[in-house]
Amino acid sequence: MTVPIAYDVTRLFYGPLSRTPRGIDRVDFALAARLFRHTAQPCVGVMPTAWGMRVFSPHLVRRGLVRLQRLWAERRSIEDDALWHGLVEELKGGNALDTDMVLPPRFSNWQRVKRMGSMLGATGFTLGGSTATHVPDRAVYVNVGHISLAMPFFLRWLDKRPDVTPVFMLHDVIPLDTPHYVSRSSARHHATMVASTARHAAGLLVTTESAQRTVTDALARFGRTDIMTLAQPLPVPRVFHTPCDPDPELAGTKYFVICGAIEPRKNHALLLDVWRGLTADMGEDAPHLVIIGSPAWRSGEILGQLHDSPSLRRRVHVVSGLSSPSLKRLLAGALGLLMPSHAEGFGLPLIEAARLGVPVMASDIPAHREVVDNQALLLPAQDARAWDAAIRHWTNGERPRAQPRPMQDAMDEREAYFTAIERFLSECSAKRQAELAASNIKARPRRPMADTQDDAGIPAVARAGNSSADPV
Structure with missing residues (x-):
């Protein structure tokens, strides 16, 4: 069954x-790229704004995705990644740089305006024009980016369009279940997202069965137990489909990697405690720890510990803004990926490392148990002694041998993921339309999607085929 898709492109x-995408940005981008490259899947992009609904043709959405991919520099070569070269020099020298982090320069106001202007030029955004009535009849509204979920005003149009089937993605309800790991504003925003989902959603996408249990429990508190739900593990990004050789400049340099936003939930504090012991006992023979991630809530307290310990700073390095190819190269040469998180909804870095054949050491929590195989070492998130002992063993060469997974497996898993999503969207639509028919609610007379036009005035359906500029 082919149903029209109205994909929320706000994020x-x-x-x-x-400068670079977060995990949720990559998921949003990947699903949009898939849907808008399908000739059999009629799609439009939608973005609720303070000036009303904006509706974008498939052609304009694809142009926007291609432009965004360039602005994020996701295909930037390692040779052109200045952050990568700075990190390599720091690891080779064993001394911290003058700055606390290897950071890209911040965007100036002019740079922000220029980058947004580039996106405006690609997508043809205007303040006037389309409204919610331009959303195709009986469409499935897909919202992966969350932004509109935290702003109920932007979802009011759904009340006037009962023929539209809203399907949202919620990765977890960690801010509600463990509010001490997030800021108060984050907890409030997440509560609003759950309330918005409970009010509007006909379908729900989650990443693991453990996340599904916690999310559905939260929705049940709002009286919603009837939402169709699909728990589907996220696919590995394409960049990790192929093997990668370690950087020869780092040959002989022993290091571990932790990847994720720098915040209390990720449990960087445990690793910093472990590295204090390692540097005290092993001196210059201690392995390095590379912390990859953007500063988040209370990151100042976490990273502030490096100020008080020169020996720790010589072995702990923090970098934000690496391109995906550079991250892949860094992981390829690591002794292991460390992920001692207190709570996770999924844990994509674990899958990325395993795909490259890099050993994984992670906290023993439900999400991790679900997504990693039996080669991963799972340890209690609070047991610093266990982590210390395991890291010492791996540093001395006593670590599991992992093999990179075949590229075809990754491609098959990716295809299976998107196929399951598309099937689920059709099932949600069929259920919604059956409910409308049973309640005698009539949809507006069907209007062809050609009413939505691109900047050249060409009907959307006529431009729905693959383009040579399609993102990958």
């Missing part, structure tokens, strides 16, 4: 304000 539209 993607504001993507140029970030």
